[in-house]
Amino acid sequence: xxxxxxxxxxxxxxxxxxxxxxxxxxxxxxxxxxxxxxxxxxxxxxxxxxxxxxxxxxxxxxxxxxxxxxxxxxxxxxxxxxxxxxxxxxxxxxxxxxxxxxxxxxxxxxxxxxxxxxxxxxxxxxxxxxxxxxxxxxxxxxxxxxxxxxxxxxxxxxxxxxxxxxxxxxxxxxxxxxxxxxxxxxxxxxxxxxxxxxxxxxxxxxxxx
Numbered sequence: 001x002x003x004x005x006x007x008x009x010x011x012x013x014x015x016x017x018x019x020x021x022x023x024x025x026x027x028x029x030x031x032x033x034x035x036x037x038x039x040x041x042x043x044x045x046x047x048x049x050x051x052x053x054x055x056x057x058x059x060x061x062x063x064x065x066x067x068x069x070x071x072x073x074x075x076x077x078x079x080x081x082x083x084x085x086x087x088x089x090x091x092x093x094x095x096x097x098x099x100x101x102x103x104x105x106x107x108x109x110x111x112x113x114x115x116x117x118x119x120x121x122x123x124x125x126x127x128x129x130x131x132x133x134x135x136x137x138x139x140x141x142x143x144x145x146x147x148x149x150x151x152x153x154x155x156x157x158x159x160x161x162x163x164x165x166x167x168x169x170x171x172x173x174x175x176x177x178x179x180x181x182x183x184x185x186x187x188x189x190x191x192x193x194x195x196x197x198x199x200x201x202x203x204x205x206x207x208x209x
Contacts, residue, residue: 004167004179005043012039016160016183020198026207030083033132033205036160036182037087044128044156044180045072045092070154071095073125077102077143078115080202081130084158088128098122100129100143104192111139116146123151132201134162134181135194137169144174160201161185163194 007013015036018024024032049069054061072092076082078101085097101115119125129143140157147155157170160182170179185194198204 002175002178004162004171004181004184006184007040007043007180007182009039009043012036012182015039019160020196022199024204026204029204033083033160033201034087034090037084037130037158038090040158040160040180040182041088041091041128044158044178048126070124070126071121073098073119073122073127075100075118075122075127075129075143075147077129077131077139080132080205083132083201083205084130084160088130096122096125098127100146102139102142104139111142113142113146118147118150122147123153125152125154127152127155129155129157130159131157132160132205133194133197134159134166134170134179135188136163136192137166137173140166140170141173144177156180161194161197163188166194 015032019032048067050065051068052063053066055064072095074085074088074095075098076085078099089095096119098118099115102111102113105112127147131140134140144155156178158180162181162184165188185197187195189195
């Protein structure tokens with residue numbers, strides 16, 4: 001079982017603090033989500049395989065490293081996961097992007113899937129599933145179940161804020177999936193929102209509340 005990677009970089013922690021502030025408007029919130037996702041991507045791609053190639057510099061021929069191995073796909077969980085995509089694509093512009101749409105039933109707090117569109121070769125790619133919040137873990141678990149049903153075997157999950165309950169649920173359901181967390185919060189409240197959290201990430205990204 002892979003131990004979750006909890007980010008401790010000062011830049012990430014500083015930007016998460018700004019995200020939490022209820023006075024942070026949608027424009028700045030979107031920018032911060034992208035910036036944090038980009039910084040987290042740096043860690044999540046640290047184990048990418050490399051190979052040595054020759055390149056001609058203005059001085060001489062040099063042996064240098066390039067990324068090799070499987071290609072990458074980012075799969076945001078709609079809606080809020082969309083806010084993280086541009087930050088990752090700025091570092092890995094050749095990656096393909098799939099989408100899995102889910103919403104949380106207000107009565108049962110369980111995820112309900114309404115959309116799934118993935119690259120045709122998704123099973124051949126290293127996948128990073130994206131969602132800013134890992135609360136109960138239901139949406140992330142179901143999204144990864146969907147990907148496994150499509151034949152995917154190499155997956156990571158990235159979130160900005162996680163509750164211990166959601167992290168434990170993920171570890172139990174998908175011990176083979178490495179989880180990257182920007183900040184691990186205290187708990188879930190009675191409405192299954194993360195405490196202290198940052199509110200509804202989707203609403204704050206898109207200005208819908």
